[in-house]
Amino acid sequence: MNRRVFAWSLRQAGRTLLVLFVAAALFHFLVLLAASAFLGEASVRLFGNPPRVFEAFLGGTANLLEPEGWMATALTHPLAVALMVGAGNAVALGAVAAEVERGSIDFVLGRPVGRRPYLLAKGAAAAVAVAVAELGGLVGVLVARLTVERMGEIGLGTILGSFALSFLLYAALAMVTLLVSAGESLRSRAVALAVGVVVGWYFANFVALLIDGTSWLRFASPFHYFRPSEVIAGRWAATDAPVLAALGGAALAAAVWRFSRRDLTR
Amino acid sequence: MGEALRIEGLVKSYGPITAVDGVSLSVGEGEVFGFLGPNGAGKTTTIRSVMGLVGPDAGRIEILGRDVAHDLAGALAEVGYLPDEFALWPSLTGRECLDYLGSLHPRPPARAAELCERFELTGSDLDRQVRRYSRGMKQKLGIVQAFQHGPRLVIADEPTGGLDPLMRERFVGLVAEHARGGGTVFLSSHVLSEVEEATDRVAVIRAGRIVRTGPTRHLTGxxxxxxxxxxxxxxxxxxxxxxxxxxxxxxxxxxxxxxxxxxxxxxxxxxxxxxxxxxxxxxxxxxxxxxxxxxxxxxx
Incomplete structure (x- = not known):
């Protein structure tokens, strides 16, 4: 890995990451603050038995009557997904496709940097970008834990475990975006492909949770391996983290392989 | 005099189109070498092959005795490169671009300040984001980054596009100065008067093949x-x-x-x-x- 490319990649994405950090902190806090309003008999009647489509949309659970459900909702809400995916993409999309389109990659690889160290640096920077956004979300949850009624019932270890698994999911998705970027020469095409892949996986998980006959489909989606409600309840599968780590590692390896062999032409 | 650049039998195709078809040429150390040809003749593909940005289908490229296929990093450590039609990182300032690119090279960018002064890139220019730069200013920055670390071989693809006549003159002066100091310049350009003024030898490429190589004065004389x-x-x-x-x-x-x-x-x-x-x-x-x-x- 080239440490200078790594450092400058983060520096270039600095403002975007700062915004995503603040947005993730605010979003997670606001979800927990808003969800805490779902207390009392009226809420039990309304949300005690939420429709299945609503549960599927939120990744398999929509228990808005308990703090564990609030947090699970915050972590699987589509806006949280967008923030975390956006953080990884802020670096990964620009790693190759945007650089080739602009022509700036010629300056970097016209120096003794090497393609593999270059892409590994971009991959590491994308992972750090995801970590920054996750850290923002974590800060939001920790503030809520101190200030929102009943949030203190959730253990710190549970919160950290949830965010660790969330990091593995979104870091893996960032590596998939890096793989897409590594083979493209147009930023717009890379964006379309990367977003399409993430939306496709999210939709596959949604369909699998909604329709009994398609439940097998969930194994094909990385979102299946991140179920915060299970983590919070202490029932998470030991294979989830390794599967997500393997996906990220495989995507990164494929990205390096693809990037090392391609012609850098516009 | 050793060879700064040697290309033997370079072939590169993009699908059914053969962009470079058996190009061979040799550039001696201390030489200013012109590479001429119209659009689509294969100049840029040849240069990008030399820089390792595209992979040749056949042929061998050596930079200062180093085989690019086996020691690209070692070869590029001696090179300054100015690509054709580029943009820099829009969110970075000119100074940050130079710092970033300078940090990626094993040699320190010792000439950066002097070259910025020569090409009239002021402190306030360098502190602006490059997204606000004109074409000519970006080109000047490109020239500075190519020469700032004192490379033994400079490869420049259309280096004076967007420059005014005064800056073109300064570029030609810089090339001559570089050669007097023992450096080598491989210059691809459409501006024939500039090539005539700056180069010792030229190669003319047509449809991916070298059709003429020799001293510039012989080609004209x-x-x-x-x-x-x-x-x-x-x-x-x-x-x-x-x-x-x-x-x-x-x-x-x-x-x-x-x-x-x-x-x-x-x-x-x-x-x-x-x-x-x-x-x-x-x-x-x-x-x-x-x-x-x-x-x-x-x-x-």
């Missing part, structure tokens, strides 16, 4: 000279004088001015006109642009 002979009075008989090796002789109606093309040894011509009532003999060497088009026409 071996070809026609444009001559004008003015006499004080018409010769007896009113016809043109005997002008050895002259071609396409055209006389004006007064019978005192003759325009013709001449090639080869000038001695016989000078001896022939010595006894004539000569007022003026103008000899204009053919420009590189004319030679370039002549080569192209003859190879077509």
């Amino acid at each position: 071996e070809r026609l000279r444009h001559c004008t002979l003015v006499l004080r009075e018409p010769l007896p008989g009113g016809g043109p004088p005997d002008l050895p090796s002259a071609e396409d002789v055209v006389a004006d109606p007064s019978g005192t001015t003759f325009r013709f093309e001449h090639s080869g040894d000038m001695g016989a011509l000078l001896r022939a006109v010595a006894d004539l009532p000569v007022i003026e003999l103008l000899v204009e060497p053919e420009r590189l642009s004319e030679a370039f088009f002549e080569v192209y026409r003859s190879e077509a």
